[in-house]
Amino acid sequence: MNDNWKKIQADIGYGAQSLAVYAQNPFKSRGRLFPEPESPTRTPFQRDRDRIIHSSAFRRLKHKTQVFVYHEGDHFRTRLTHTIEVSQIARSLARALRLDEDLAECLALAHDLGHTPFGHEGEDVMHECMAPYGGFDHNAQSLRVVTHLEHRYAEFDGLNLAWETLEGLVKHNGPLVDDAGAPLGKFKDGELPFAIREYQRQQDLMLGTWPSGEAQAAAIADDIAYDAHDLDDGLRAGLFAIDDMREVPFLADILAEVDHKYPGLEETRRIHEIVRRSITRMVEDVIQEGVLNISELDPQNVEDVRTAGKCLVGFSPSMIAAEKEVKRFLFARVYRHEDVLSVRRLVARVVRDLFARLLAEPNLMPAPWDRGLDSLDDTSKARRVCDYIAGMTDRYAIEEHRRLFDDTPDLG
Template identity: 55%
Template sequence: MRAPYASDPEKSRGRRTPEAESALRSAFQRDRDRIIHSSAFRRLKHKTQVFVEHEGDYFRTRLTHTLEVAQVARTIARALGLDFDLAEAVALAHDLGHTPFGHTGEDALDALMAPYGGFDHNAQAVRIVTRLERHYASFDGLNLTWEALEGIAKHNGPVVGPGRPPLPYALADYDAEHDLELGTHSGLEAQVAALSDDIAYNHHDLHDGLRAELFTLDGIAELPLIDGCVAEVDRLWPGLDSHRRRHEALRRFFGILVEDVVAETRARLAELEPRRVEDIRHAGHMMVRFSDSVWRDIQTIRRFLFERMYRAPRVVEMRAAVTGVVNDLFPLYMDDPRLLPERWQSDVAAAEGDTALARIVADYIAGMTDRFALQQHERLVGGTRPAVAVPR
């Protein structure tokens, strides 16, 4: 049963380019399906989550991470009486704007784009679904509903207002033409997607770190939340083999995070007593949250991962290497845009000035997969490709 404060596809603010409704799918279901069928979504298969995608078959990529986030979002949204199709759509789109090499690539591209309006992967996701996907005859982008675009743009909270940094050009450019009310919070479905992202990576970064042997299960068994999970597994199955022991402990940790978000959000909703989705947007704070105690414990776990995983010596070494790849490619394309593929040349021809050209180059590099960026670097610059882990 849909809660009164849930987003309702029958009451959607619609699409920027009007379309006939589907007889078989709701507006939010169509959003989800268009995202899945997009080129940017397919490229997530070969984009970094924590480890370079060719380093092992079992490490997460942006695609497997995205699917895990979508699964969590559906579970939480259903438990809260929300539109789980919209929650899933935002979850599936939330990482479309990521560069190759994860946040390392984003940091490098943001620095290069500083004179031209900066770079932000959430803003780039909006640019992808509104401009860069070019498959439909009647419009650029995917022509998603207003609610889906709002969720992609501000699932982490308002992006304009006192004390907030200037809008990245990709988001400012679109919002000037289509108001997404960037000063308010999103609906609950997008907030659920944001917390589902936190749950997924807190769980799988531990799992991938264990698989990469950057630490051991006994080494994390004293961390808050995880300690009780390991103790319960050892009590129920003494002598369990290490692979099953790890899985059983981490799936319990995963469950604790999901259940905590549901319980805390229900309590916040009971206090606010919202009657419509607009009450959520104007609540003044995020409604979907961890409890204070679990959030403190998560911060302790994140500090552990920062020291033992994201700043492991071989990871730091790789961070420098892949930053060099992006730093090399950007000026090459800026100096000679003819190096861009043929289908990008019409955009280059229409570009007026360095800023417009830089944005085209940023779009192209941001869309690269890890392997393609390395291949292009080898072809245009030379040298060998990096072959160890990169940080989130």
């Protein structure tokens, strides 16, 4: 980092003196896989944020959906609007806890880059299709996007992001392996996803430790945004009524608060008041819990955060229980609603058909995906097809199905 620029940053209040000792200091980054000259005007994490925003994968989030598909209306969330909401919450948490806001924002912006079209249904089907070839995981695919699939720069594939960004992207939910190197969590009965294993051979991301506080802030921000916007979208779609939320104590309390303060409020404003209060309560809970955890641990540097043995930035025990009830409600009322399931069955068929056809005839993929196929083994061909489909937007997947098949389902 240029010394003059460091002074400018310090003069405007940015730098080590404005961060807590346990924050990830941008001036102490471990660097990039491919060395580059430092930017004279941006920290490494500001630079990473900009690279992510300007990437092709980020733009495609506009036409990838969460629960609802694109035709259902402009007011429902897409992966892009969700990502922006996560970014806002992550920055708020980082600011309150004196963490590096740019790194937290960077991780929030990148966290969904690897998602398939059609939300979690697309991911489930892709994992099913890729089961003989190492499976599919959207978080690992996000790593693959930013380290391999983006082809923008003359000197390297991917975005060549800082080590701290890649580390946080891969393990924002916690360690991936134990002290002996055995996979943990959802991977404990198998092996780590292909993309993570492949990249780990190039650069050690310390898979056995917790990530930085900034990554933890981005992860919990994702949960907060998900719960809030699925409540909002579910209500607006008519999948459940406002009064149905009374069965969840956390939501019932908020509903009572809104109705007491604003009796007779019109429904759209009532919904917004409920949703924004949900976000506020969760955010404030994370901040309070984070302050408590940090005070108890008294970390003196970011490595103390990584080796703390637990998450420091997350919900309190009471909010963990409340949030689980919210998720149970959403599962029953939204994710398993017949209107949603009927669409999920149709889009599952689209992804399944595309994978089977393109695996059998990979030359049907457009350039550059059809290049060098003769040199690939079966697993590598399957991964090529997987990468191609995973990068599709909802619309493009439907268009490709229509190009290759005569019986594309009508989602309208």
